[in-house]
Amino acid sequence: xxxxxLSAPNIxxxxxxxxxxxxxxxxxxVASQLAVLPFLSAVEGFIRQDAxxxxxxxxxxxxxxxxxxxxxxxxxxxxxxDQWNGSVVGRILPVTEGIIGRxxxxxxxxxxxxxxxxxELLVDLQKDMDDNNEGQRKxxxxxxxxxxxxxxxxxxxxAILYADIEHFxxxxxxxRIAYIKAMCDGMCRLFDRLQENPFPTLRNYPLQQGEPVRExxxxxxxxxxxxxxxxxxxxxxxxxxxxxxxxx
Amino acid sequence: MYNQQVRAHNLVWSLLERSKADMGPIxxxxxxxxxxxxxxxxxCLLSTFxxxxxxxxxxxxxxxxxxxxxxTRWLHPRIYEWPGYESxxxxxxxPVLNWSxxxxxxxxxxxxxxxxxxxxxxAPETDRLRIYLGLSHLRIHAANRQIEWMGRRTADQGPFFxxxxxxxxxxxxxxxxxASGFGLERQSxxxxxxxxxWRNDQxxxxxxxxxxxxxVVSGYGDGAIVxxxxxxxxxxxxxxILYEIFGSNLExxxxxxxxxxxxxxxxxxxxxxxTMGKDLTDAVSYxxxxxxxxxxxxxxASGTTTKNTALPDLFGQTSSFLNRFLLYALYxxxxxxxxxxxxxxxxxxxxxxxxxxxxxxxxxALGNVLDLFANASSMKPALQALQNHRNQAPExxxxxxxxxxxx
Numbered sequence: 130x131x132x133x134x135l136s137a138p139n140i141x142x143x144x145x146x147x148x149x150x151x152x153x154x155x156x157x158x159v160a161s162q163l164a165v166l167p168f169l170s171a172v173e174g175f176i177r178q179d180a181x182x183x184x185x186x187x188x189x190x191x192x193x194x195x196x197x198x199x200x201x202x203x204x205x206x207x208x209x210x211d212q213w214n215g216s217v218v219g220r221i222l223p224v225t226e227g228i229i230g231r232x233x234x235x236x237x238x239x240x241x242x243x244x245x246x247x248x249e250l251l252v253d254l255q256k257d258m259d260d261n262n263e264g265q266r267k268x269x270x271x272x273x274x275x276x277x278x279x280x281x282x283x284x285x286x287x288a289i290l291y292a293d294i295e296h297f298x299x300x301x302x303x304x305r306i307a308y309i310k311a312m313c314d315g316m317c318r319l320f321d322r323l324q325e326n327p328f329p330t331l332r333n334y335p336l337q338q339g340e341p342v343r344e345x346x347x348x349x350x351x352x353x354x355x356x357x358x359x360x361x362x363x364x365x366x367x368x369x370x371x372x373x374x375x376x377x
Numbered sequence: 378m379y380n381q382q383v384r385a386h387n388l389v390w391s392l393l394e395r396s397k398a399d400m401g402p403i404x405x406x407x408x409x410x411x412x413x414x415x416x417x418x419x420x421c422l423l424s425t426f427x428x429x430x431x432x433x434x435x436x437x438x439x440x441x442x443x444x445x446x447x448x449t450r451w452l453h454p455r456i457y458e459w460p461g462y463e464s465x466x467x468x469x470x471x472p473v474l475n476w477s478x479x480x481x482x483x484x485x486x487x488x489x490x491x492x493x494x495x496x497x498x499x500a501p502e503t504d505r506l507r508i509y510l511g512l513s514h515l516r517i518h519a520a521n522r523q524i525e526w527m528g529r530r531t532a533d534q535g536p537f538f539x540x541x542x543x544x545x546x547x548x549x550x551x552x553x554x555x556a557s558g559f560g561l562e563r564q565s566x567x568x569x570x571x572x573x574x575w576r577n578d579q580x581x582x583x584x585x586x587x588x589x590x591x592x593v594v595s596g597y598g599d600g601a602i603v604x605x606x607x608x609x610x611x612x613x614x615x616x617x618i619l620y621e622i623f624g625s626n627l628e629x630x631x632x633x634x635x636x637x638x639x640x641x642x643x644x645x646x647x648x649x650x651x652t653m654g655k656d657l658t659d660a661v662s663y664x665x666x667x668x669x670x671x672x673x674x675x676x677x678a679s680g681t682t683t684k685n686t687a688l689p690d691l692f693g694q695t696s697s698f699l700n701r702f703l704l705y706a707l708y709x710x711x712x713x714x715x716x717x718x719x720x721x722x723x724x725x726x727x728x729x730x731x732x733x734x735x736x737x738x739x740x741x742a743l744g745n746v747l748d749l750f751a752n753a754s755s756m757k758p759a760l761q762a763l764q765n766h767r768n769q770a771p772e773x774x775x776x777x778x779x780x781x782x783x784x
Contacts, residue, residue: 154782155778220778
């Protein structure tokens, strides 16, 4: 992390100035993971029926605040993969990270736009990757991305569904996005109901709003576009996603 | 406990930053205290400094000795920050030695188990970690960071530790971390000798002989008020009382309290009585239906220096806002009597069984720490200043992702 002036009067300023985070995830309550996994598995099943044999991943990130600083945190494993990789759960990311960062900033569904040919897409993809110093595209680099923000009752971003796939123009299909968005709406309705009628030992504990931690945005600006024809799914009763199981 | 663990994380993170800035070696670290804080600091160090060696010194015969077997005390990571955000969340959400609310005995057992995961991962079969238990002597020479001690070194068997033969030594360390905690409660030579707060008792259980007994709780900090609640409220549970009192209005009331920032107010009686008075009427009424029928409780609240003389004196920053709220609600219910005289006068007047008198006067934390030093008089001003300013806020300052967490 480099040399720091540790006599700086405000250690939080010092912390904010550091680029990047440590290599380890921070804890995520298992109840929060379980709250979203069944929903994601349903979306995974929906995607799979049109993408049999194609590699894809789907997960959820939540907006997490810790002592006044707001990050994105991966809420659960990636579904869609053969392996169950728990080591990614709890990864902390700045709010400017990739397509989820663009979705966070604009509070809109963001997806890879339609391309007439794969070659045109790959040119733009490589240019976007070059902008981020990501090196050469690999053969299994996804070519279609999706980020759907879930908004809270105050219009703030609560969580972001993320998906990527090695299928050309997969998320450029408006109908498919509309179906997935409808599923997200269903999840919002359920969680609103649960907020009104919570299980006694399974509750959502509100997180405080904080100052977003930003770094250089790494979204693919050529490849990705906001979807202006669909409003993001919105919770009417939640402003954060932090389910935990209690003893009583 | 949570606050202490956060400080342990912050401290090790700052040591990490220091080492990266070449501000001195972190190679031989001594940790005084084998409680939860000491274990947290040790696990943080072992998992982030690949070549550090850590030595833990613990006076008692096991790690986390206070909380082990403590079945009548409930631990919650942040409930004393109520009504702050996440204060009711059951999980501590700490990367190292994380835990969820529960009986102190269960929390201690789980933390020691997790500590053994760190020792297995980061200090297997090496001299990276030494633990000394049953210390009969320990003195710190601050000027040259030397520690002299007599105790028994352990050999760990997973989460359990067998002790070897006694030994004594003097060694130098580049870093000494004081994690000796608050210590045990002050005991006087008074006839009333109250067992430690962490020892099991029956205060929360109804009497089974049909009698109604007199109890005296001496003190007005968190420990005393918790025992007051256990003695006055039927089926009192620290983890559920807020849900029971406020029901579906809890989050609204919480938000309203938060707006007043009650943990920063020097005396909250006006806030409770006047500002929020009407909002708390239902809560008080509810609590009034839950008062125990088998106890008569006197709160002896004059304080160790007999400075308190009236009820408002009890609502300063000597306890958490949660407990001051409960104290207020119980006062409004007429759930207890209060006395500001001497403890002897209270006992003489109310004639409780001496086993029903509980002194919750806290510990002499500063004295316990000073006892560790060979040159206590020269250490006292600095430690006194630290205690007076209490600037150790439990904010999580470490950069996210600094520490690995093992489950």
